[in-house]
Amino acid sequence: MKVRILAFGIARELCGAREFEMEIPEASTVIEFKNLLFEQKPGFLAVASITIAVNAEYSEDTHVLGANDEIAIIPPVSGG
Secondary structure: OEEEEEEOOHHHHHHOOOEEEEEOOOOOEHHHHHHHHHHHOHHHHHOOOOEEEEOOEEOOOOOEOOOOOEEEEEOOOOOO
């Protein structure tokens, strides 16, 4: 199934785009999506952590993704 990815901050650089589509297996969970992302974009392994939002809501690793979901990859934020 296809999902739409939005990448922010360093995630945008690692993905090479701010928005793109990705094909993932049906009924994948957020953690399965992350593992697939790390396989396809190994640069993410150097990032301390990422947060995933699905359809504009922060999601747990056990959340099941659906076709046409919008997934936001949110890297750690620092600042002062």
